Amino acid sequence: MLRRLLYAAVAAGVLLGCDAGQGGVRSGASDTAAVGPPAHRVVSLSPSLTELIFTVGGGSRLVGRTRWDTDPPEARAVPSVGDGLEPNLELILARTPDLVVFYDTPANAAAIARLRAAGIATLSLRMDRLEDVPVAARLLGDALGVRPTADSVAEAFETVLQRRRRAVNGPGPGVLILTWDSPPIVIGGGSFLTELVALAGGHNVFADLTQPSAPVSLEAIAERNPDVVLLAGGQAPGFVDRPEWQAVPAVRARRFARVEGSAFSWPSPRSLAAVDRLAAAIAEAGR
Amino acid sequence: MRRWLLLGVGAACALALGVLLGPTALDPATIARALAGGGDPATVTIVRDLRLPRALLAFLVGGSLGVTGAALQALVRNPLADPYLLGLSGGAGLGAVLAVALRVAAPWAVPLAALAGALAAVVLVYRVALIAGGVLDARILLLGGVVVGAFAASLMGAVMAVSPAPEVRNALLWLLGSFGRASWHAVALFAAYAVVPLLVLYRLARPLDLLTLGEESAQFLGADVERVKRTLYVAASLLTAVAVSLSGIIGFVGLVVPHAARLAWGRLHRALLPAAFLLGGILMVVADALARTAFAPLELPVGVVTALIGVPVFVLLVRRWAR
Numbered sequence: 001m002l003r004r005l006l007y008a009a010v011a012a013g014v015l016l017g018c019d020a021g022q023g024g025v026r027s028g029a030s031d032t033a034a035v036g037p038p039a040h041r042v043v044s045l046s047p048s049l050t051e052l053i054f055t056v057g058g059g060s061r062l063v064g065r066t067r068w069d070t071d072p073p074e075a076r077a078v079p080s081v082g083d084g085l086e087p088n089l090e091l092i093l094a095r096t097p098d099l100v101v102f103y104d105t106p107a108n109a110a111a112i113a114r115l116r117a118a119g120i121a122t123l124s125l126r127m128d129r130l131e132d133v134p135v136a137a138r139l140l141g142d143a144l145g146v147r148p149t150a151d152s153v154a155e156a157f158e159t160v161l162q163r164r165r166r167a168v169n170g171p172g173p174g175v176l177i178l179t180w181d182s183p184p185i186v187i188g189g190g191s192f193l194t195e196l197v198a199l200a201g202g203h204n205v206f207a208d209l210t211q212p213s214a215p216v217s218l219e220a221i222a223e224r225n226p227d228v229v230l231l232a233g234g235q236a237p238g239f240v241d242r243p244e245w246q247a248v249p250a251v252r253a254r255r256f257a258r259v260e261g262s263a264f265s266w267p268s269p270r271s272l273a274a275v276d277r278l279a280a281a282i283a284e285a286g287r
Numbered sequence: 288m289r290r291w292l293l294l295g296v297g298a299a300c301a302l303a304l305g306v307l308l309g310p311t312a313l314d315p316a317t318i319a320r321a322l323a324g325g326g327d328p329a330t331v332t333i334v335r336d337l338r339l340p341r342a343l344l345a346f347l348v349g350g351s352l353g354v355t356g357a358a359l360q361a362l363v364r365n366p367l368a369d370p371y372l373l374g375l376s377g378g379a380g381l382g383a384v385l386a387v388a389l390r391v392a393a394p395w396a397v398p399l400a401a402l403a404g405a406l407a408a409v410v411l412v413y414r415v416a417l418i419a420g421g422v423l424d425a426r427i428l429l430l431g432g433v434v435v436g437a438f439a440a441s442l443m444g445a446v447m448a449v450s451p452a453p454e455v456r457n458a459l460l461w462l463l464g465s466f467g468r469a470s471w472h473a474v475a476l477f478a479a480y481a482v483v484p485l486l487v488l489y490r491l492a493r494p495l496d497l498l499t500l501g502e503e504s505a506q507f508l509g510a511d512v513e514r515v516k517r518t519l520y521v522a523a524s525l526l527t528a529v530a531v532s533l534s535g536i537i538g539f540v541g542l543v544v545p546h547a548a549r550l551a552w553g554r555l556h557r558a559l560l561p562a563a564f565l566l567g568g569i570l571m572v573v574a575d576a577l578a579r580t581a582f583a584p585l586e587l588p589v590g591v592v593t594a595l596i597g598v599p600v601f602v603l604l605v606r607r608w609a610r
Contacts, residue, residue, distance in 0.1 A: 220584030
């Protein structure tokens with residue numbers, strides 16, 4: 001029983017990695033629902049999508065969110081329906097939505113099928129990479145009938161992204177993006193954080209991993225010898241004093257950069273705005 | 288004698304393999320130089336501070352799980368018994384999840400909390416087993432272990448469901464079994480700690496032989512059955528609890544290694560226990576080496592590999608001895 005729970009947790013941990021903003025597996029925002037007339041009562045089941053709905057001017061249509069959705073602050077006024085993965089259908093239905101927006105993952109397939117059977121439109125979007133943001137913004141704009149604002153948000157995002165990409169020169173310092181210490185779980189090339197670090201003038205030493213996040217061996221970290229360790233987890237896991245971690249020179253020298261806030265939890269227009277803050281944190285840690 | 292020699296050579300080869308294999312490709316000459324402290328400092332660190340303590344810890348933990356599995360199988364006279372049977376895994380899991388949910392940030396918080404949880408489960412199971420008229424009834428011990436483990440696992444599920452910290456699920460990853468936390472500190476700690484329970488279990492070899500005949504026969508043949516059972520239970524639990532707190536829950540070694548050892552060395556615990564120790568150590572070191580290298584730089588949970596190696600080996604052994 002416990003063994004089964006543990007293995008389920010591995011799967012859940014990977015999924016959670018997506019939900020908590022460490023990216024997902026597939027890239028590219030994807031639409032699955034036939035979107036009819038603009039929705040007026042929307043339940044959003046992902047913190048990243050909730051924030052984007054507010055950004056494109058659809059916040060007043062939100063009647064439900066997950067317990068993790070706290071950005072922007074106005075989102076807290078929207079009633080919570082609990083978790084976003086394998087959500088509580090009863091709480092969702094009680095909000096009488098005409099559209100439910102999901103983070104696109106197989107874990108939600110059953111919930112989507114049941115809502116559709118109940119005649120409620122659903123939209124599944126994946127926002128793992130920066131380029132997913134404008135795509136998702138436009139799809140949400142269509143679904144909520146706020147396409148003009150969504151278009152301007154998307155265009156502004158694309159312009160800034162291009163400008164930022166052009167401004168990058170050289171691979172810069174090697175950065176280890178660590179989300180958990182035991183086992184070491186690092187951010188891989190599938191996450192927008194790898195892109196953000198690149199825009200901030202560094203490079204993720206595990207960019208070659210296609211996963212958004214993955215458990216790796218400590219030896220692999222020591223071998224890749226990052227210049228800076230970027231702590232992207234929700235807490236400081238107190239691992240820095242553990243003897244085995246002293247094999248990593250950046251840990252031994254305490255070259256840590258710490259960034260907090262939802263700009264680093266999921267891709268959004270605010271993530272791009274936070275690149276300078278990230279660059280400063282990496283430069284400060286590398287000194 | 289030849290079998291012991293073979294086992295000794297196997298243990299040495301496994302340890303060598305544990306140091307030779309890793310996600311970083313290093314040739315044996317470089318590794319030998321690094322072991323002596325020469326060459327690139329980064330390589331020296333990898334070989335001396337990561338690989339060597341990791342291989343040793345894996346060997347000690349694997350060996351201990353093999354011995355506790357053999358002893359517990361004799362205690363409860365059930366071939367399905369393994370070191371985690373007695374509620375330890377649930378207790379350790381609950382402790383680890385609580386430490387993460389409460390955001391305790393000390394470097395040893397999670398292992399210590401897991402140890403505390405495991406020990407609490409041990410005490411609880413012991414109390415439950417004693418309820419039956421003050422004697423340690425093997426059947427009630429088994430049942431107590433299962434229900435206490437299930438109870439702890441449910442509490443753990445509840446904490447995970449309501450905790451505001453999304454990291455709580457990572458605490459479960461921590462339990463899945465890994466030697467990633469190995470260091471010389473951990474090796475020294477475990478070696479110093481494990482010596483006493485291992486010796487205690489070895490000294491119980493003769494009464495264990497008698498116990499496998501049934502408690503009444505053992506009593507009749509002169510064993511102080513109650514005392515033996517209690518000592519065995521306490522020693523095995525304390526040993527497993529520390530193993531869990533250092534390396535998580537690694538299934539299969541404690542279940543299959545005793546059976547394999549019994550097939551080759553017979554039922555006498557004086558030979559069975561040391562054989563289970565060496566075999567457990569060998570299996571664990573090899574499994575860990577594969578876990579680190581098969582999908583490098585990714586690392587597999589070592590418990591996955593112990594089962595992948597252990598099952599076919601066990602089936603082969605059974606076939607050979609059945610003929």
